Amino acid sequence: MEIKLHSYNLELKHTFTISRESHDFQPSLVIELVSDGFSGFGEATSNPYYSITVDKMMKIVLENKNFIVSLSNEKPADFWKKLQPLFKENMFALCALDIAFNDLYARKQNKKLYEVWGLNIDKNPMTDYTIGIDSVEKMVEKMKELPWPIYKIKLGTKNDIEIVTELRKHSDAIFRIDANCGWTADEAIDNSFKLKELGVEFLEQPLKANDIEGAKKLYENSALPIIADESCIVESDVEKCFGLFHGVNVKLTKCGGLTPGKRMLEKAKSLGMKTMVGCMTESTVGISAIAHLLPLLDYVDMDGGLLLKKDIANGITINDGVISYADENGTGASLL
Ligand SMILES: [Mg+2]
Numbered sequence: 001m002e003i004k005l006h007s008y009n010l011e012l013k014h015t016f017t018i019s020r021e022s023h024d025f026q027p028s029l030v031i032e033l034v035s036d037g038f039s040g041f042g043e044a045t046s047n048p049y050y051s052i053t054v055d056k057m058m059k060i061v062l063e064n065k066n067f068i069v070s071l072s073n074e075k076p077a078d079f080w081k082k083l084q085p086l087f088k089e090n091m092f093a094l095c096a097l098d099i100a101f102n103d104l105y106a107r108k109q110n111k112k113l114y115e116v117w118g119l120n121i122d123k124n125p126m127t128d129y130t131i132g133i134d135s136v137e138k139m140v141e142k143m144k145e146l147p148w149p150i151y152k153i154k155l156g157t158k159n160d161i162e163i164v165t166e167l168r169k170h171s172d173a174i175f176r177i178d179a180n181c182g183w184t185a186d187e188a189i190d191n192s193f194k195l196k197e198l199g200v201e202f203l204e205q206p207l208k209a210n211d212i213e214g215a216k217k218l219y220e221n222s223a224l225p226i227i228a229d230e231s232c233i234v235e236s237d238v239e240k241c242f243g244l245f246h247g248v249n250v251k252l253t254k255c256g257g258l259t260p261g262k263r264m265l266e267k268a269k270s271l272g273m274k275t276m277v278g279c280m281t282e283s284t285v286g287i288s289a290i291a292h293l294l295p296l297l298d299y300v301d302m303d304g305g306l307l308l309k310k311d312i313a314n315g316i317t318i319n320d321g322v323i324s325y326a327d328e329n330g331t332g333a334s335l336l
Contacts, residue, residue, distance in 0.1 A: 001072035001104075003065060004032040006335065007054045010045075010283060011309040014142060017133040019156025019182035020049070026281040027054045030312070030335065031061065031096040033104050035072055040104025041313070041333045043286035044096040044253045049230075052253075057093035060086075068097065076102045080259040091234070091256035098257025099289045103330035113292040113331055117262070124294035126321035127302045128152040128176055136166045143171055149321045150174040152204075152301050156182020161191060164198050176299070178204040181230055185214030192223040202274075202299075204249060205229040215244040227276055227299075235260050238267045247274025247298065253282075258289055265296040279304040288315030288333035291323050312336055 010026040027046040032039050046053045061068070064086050071079050079101050080094070087094035106113045114121055128150040131142050143151060151171070155163065156179045164175065177200055183191065188206035195203070202225040207214045209230040218226055225246035232241050232248040234255050241248055248268050252261045265275045276299040277290050284305040294300060305311050306318060315333035317324045326332025 001033055001035040001069050003061065003068060004034065005058050005061065006030040006032065007058065008283070008312055010281070010312070012281070012307055013309050014132065014134075014307075016281070016307065018154045018178070019133070019180040026308075028281075028283060028286075029054045029057045029093070029096055030283075030285050031100045032335075033097075033100040035104060036108060038104055038107045039334075040100040040102070040107060040330060041285050041335065042096040042099030042101070042103065042257070042289065043282050044092040045280045045282055045286070047092065047253070047280060050092070050254065052090065052092045056090060057096065060090045060093045061097065076105050076259055080257060084256065087256065092253045095253045095255070095257040098259050099252065099286070099331065102258045103289070103333070105330075107328075107330040110329060112325060112329055113258075113289075114295065114325075117292070119292070119295035121295055121325070124323060125297055125300050126150060127300045127318060127323060128174075128321070129303045129306060130154065130178075130301065131167075133157060136163055139163065139167060140170050143167060146306070147171075148173060150176065150201075152176040152178055152303075155179045161194050164195060164200065168198050172199075175200045176202055176204065176301075177206075178229070179206040181205055181208045183207060185211065185217045188214075188218050188226075189221045192218075196223040200224060202227050202246070205231060212244065219244050219246070225274060227274065229278065232264075235264055235267070238264050238271070238273075242271050242273065245273070247276060249276040249278045249299075249301070251278050251280055252286070252289065253280045258293070262293060262296065265293060269296065274298045276300060277302065281307055283308060284311050284313040284315040285331075285333045285335070288313070288326065288331040291316040291325060292331060294323065
């Protein structure tokens with residue numbers, strides 16, 4: 001097995017603003033694993049909140065190159081298990097490796113990844129499209145630019161309810177709200193009733209991840225389901241979110257890839273919680289991997305490729321929220 005590293009600085013269509021940061025470019029690492037004439041592709045983007053850069057990801061992969069290559073005949077779950085102790089400080093790099101390895105494994109078997117997992121794609125959910133924080137006029141403009149059945153709206157500003165009230169005048173779509181830790185428990189409870197009236201489906205991570213007391217109060221008093229994001233990072237977090245959140249939003253980059261991500265979703269389902277996978281502005285490489293988890297999901301936010309000025313890969317396609325798989329095996333992704 002051979003490892004090839006491809007680094008990118010993905011340019012976004014619009015400046016992307018959430019409650020704590022703003023950016024025009026998204027640095028990203030694509031790892032290609034080559035074996036027996038097949039290439040598998042995996043991706044992880046950099047993230048300031050988790051102090052992960054593309055350089056740090058490349059460094060840790062190169063430092064462990066010989067060991068990674070020695071695992072070429074493992075099953076994906078064993079590949080992940082053997083690498084995990086070495087990548088504890090950089091689950092993002094492990095994510096890119098794990099996706100590439102799963103992709104490669106499925107391609108070698110001449111199957112799509114969901115077929116390897118034995119999942120049925122008949123009831124796959126549609127993806128939302130994210131509207132970042134901006135002036136209300138710009139947010140309306142962005143919404144009109146891409147009519148969509150479900151929008152995820154980033155909030156955490158001083159005038160959140162006014163924003164949603166205004167957006168509602170221009171669309172009948174389902175709204176989901178992500179406040180990225182921007183509210184207090186009392187604000188969130190109050191907002192939940194107002195937002196329910198405005199046709200909002202759920203609230204994602206309204207409170208800071210360390211506000212356990214607030215999370216409990218909100219869970220018991222909210223008019224809308226509360227989905228964990230910043231509070232649900234790695235596998236052991238799913239159980240911790242039980243009784244504090246109605247569901248979890250799993251991010252492959254944060255938990256270390258498809259292998260643990262799939263287990264987290266199965267765990268959440270077994271606890272009766274809602275399941276979601278979100279993206280971190282990956283290109284179609286990372287987004288194509290997420291698509292194979294759709295049969296396990298209630299909600300999905302996989303609009304990363306749609307937010308880019310220019311994508312770097314072919315793979316799954318998205319039309320009006322509906323995801324279509326590529327003809328290629330594995331995740332279906334291939335670099336342009
Ligand atoms: Mg989020």
